[in-house]
Amino acid sequence: MELWQQMIRDSIHTVDQLVEKFNIDRKVAEELDEFFQARINPYYLSLIRYPGDPIWLQCVPDVKELEDLDGYEDPLLEDAMSPVPNITHRYPDRVLFLTTSQCGMYCRFCTRKRKVGNSDKISMRQLESAFKYLEEHTEVRDVIMSGGDPLMLTDTMLEKIIKRIRQIPHIEIIRIGTKMPCVLPHRITPKLVEMLKKYHPIYINTHFNHPWEITPESAKACQMLVDAGFPVNNQAVLMKGVNDDPQVLKELFLKLLKIRVRPYYLFMADETRGANHFRTSLDKGLEIMFALRGNISGLAIPHFVIDAPGGGGKIPVLPDYxxxxxxxxxxxxxxxxxxxxxxxxxxxxxxxxxxxxxxxxxxxxxxxxxxxxxxxxxxxxxxx
Structure with missing residues (x-):
């Protein structure tokens, strides 16, 4: 068993652990576990500096999740745009390919919590229909592997999927959406990198939300990927209490550039059930973007977007210049x-x-x- 797999096994995930470690009322912990399970691996747990800090907010279940009755289970209508299991086809030339239900850490703001952690909802048994769909739809040139987190798969299983995609002539680009460089950087191993190198061009989209997440371990993981020829882009989410401050995001984006990760998107938080307490106003987001523009390099400024409810896709938003x-x-x-x-x-x-x-x-x-x-x-x- 590899180190990263052992750390997954050692994660906090039971009701007893939530009660003991975070002093959550048992009844509340049971309801939270039923709503959306927890998984906090030892590495990400070690980044918490004090109760309620930006790391804590992202991973520790909160009673506020149970009080949100206005959010949507599927705010982006991904399921309605799923012609076959595991595939979401929203844009003309690219598709989302869900490969696993598992993640290295379960984010409390997850927009896909209706499926994540449930192997019946994202099943490996249904991959064949997904491959057939890709083969038949020649307009598709770009496949974004997501989940869950594709890097929760073993190297062998991951390679089987990537190799099969690479055998489809009209598919030019493979993207892997993974939070592992941030939440469990030990997953990025020399063996994994050497395997992935065989299937270029592959782009990596990762997910850092706060500068405290950039550590020697996560920097090393990103370095290994970039040195092996994988462009690494970051997709952050603007969240109240986590990063809704221009100085925090300035520090995050500059540190990302320093480890050769390009700030790609900054998303407004989705209208996901259980995540309303993370949402900021659009004015707050525009205020932050205006404070960044011109004060830091254009390389460090991501596209500020809203993933439109109802499946409308990513809509860029700019301050009024x-x-x-x-x-x-x-x-x-x-x-x-x-x-x-x-x-x-x-x-x-x-x-x-x-x-x-x-x-x-x-x-x-x-x-x-x-x-x-x-x-x-x-x-x-x-x-x-």
Whole structure:
């Protein structure tokens, strides 16, 4: 048995352990266990510095989960977009391939808690229908392996799946969505890396939410992956009490760059049942993104997105940098809140007709004009 597997076995997961270790009322612990089981491996447990800290909030069950009656079991409608078991096909050229129900640590904000931890919901027995779907749908060029966490599989089982995907001619890219570099970096072994190298191009999407999660162990895991030629991207979630502070996220993103992990996405928290206490306002997210832009390298700034409820996909959100726009000029503010005017180009490009869903005349709608004129907007600020 490898070290990482032993650490999974040694994880906190029973009601008795929750009561003893975290002083949770037994009745509450039983209800939480029924709602969404816990798994906190010894490594991630060691990152907790004090009760209620950002690490604790992500992994220790909380009675607030039971008080959330407004969230959705499947906020992104993944199940409705699942043509066969284990496959979600939302975008034209890529699919989500669920390979296992198990994770190295069960995040309390998990958007897939309806399935995670339940081998009946994400079953290895149904992989053949998933492979057949991929073979038949030649428009698919990109497969994102997820779960659960694909790296919870043994090297042998993981290779069987990847090798089978690589045999499909029209599939160009394989992505592995894994939180292991963050929650159990011991899983990233030389043997695993050597196996994965045979099936390039493979991209790794990992998931750090707080700078305390970047440790010598997690840095080494990411180094092994990057040195072996795997681009590693990070997908963080904005969460109240965890990282809803520009200084915290600035530290996280800069530390990620230092270990050669690119900040890729920052998500607004999904409307998942049991996770409402993690959600922030959109204004809070926009405030943080505005505080980051210009103050740290563009390399360190992720796309800020909302994964639209109802399966609408990822929608990028930006602070309001455009204050006014008309046919002659664009009035903008920069990261210092200083105002600048950019003269609009006068050419035929502004008149190109395009098809827009819900717009019967097929023309690009004209920019909305503010009540104030550009001159009035500019006069409120000192033009640099």
């Amino acid at each position: 455009i204050l006014h726009r008309d046919e002659e000029k664009i009035v903008m503010r920069n990261y210092q809140n200083k105002i600048y005017v950019y003269r609009e180009a006068k050419n035929e490009e502004n008149k190109i007709e395009v098809e827009i869903s819900g717009n019967d005349n097929g023309k690009l709608p004209k920019p909305k004009k503010l009540k104030k004129s550009a001159k009035a907007v500019v006069s409120e600020y000192e033009i640099t």
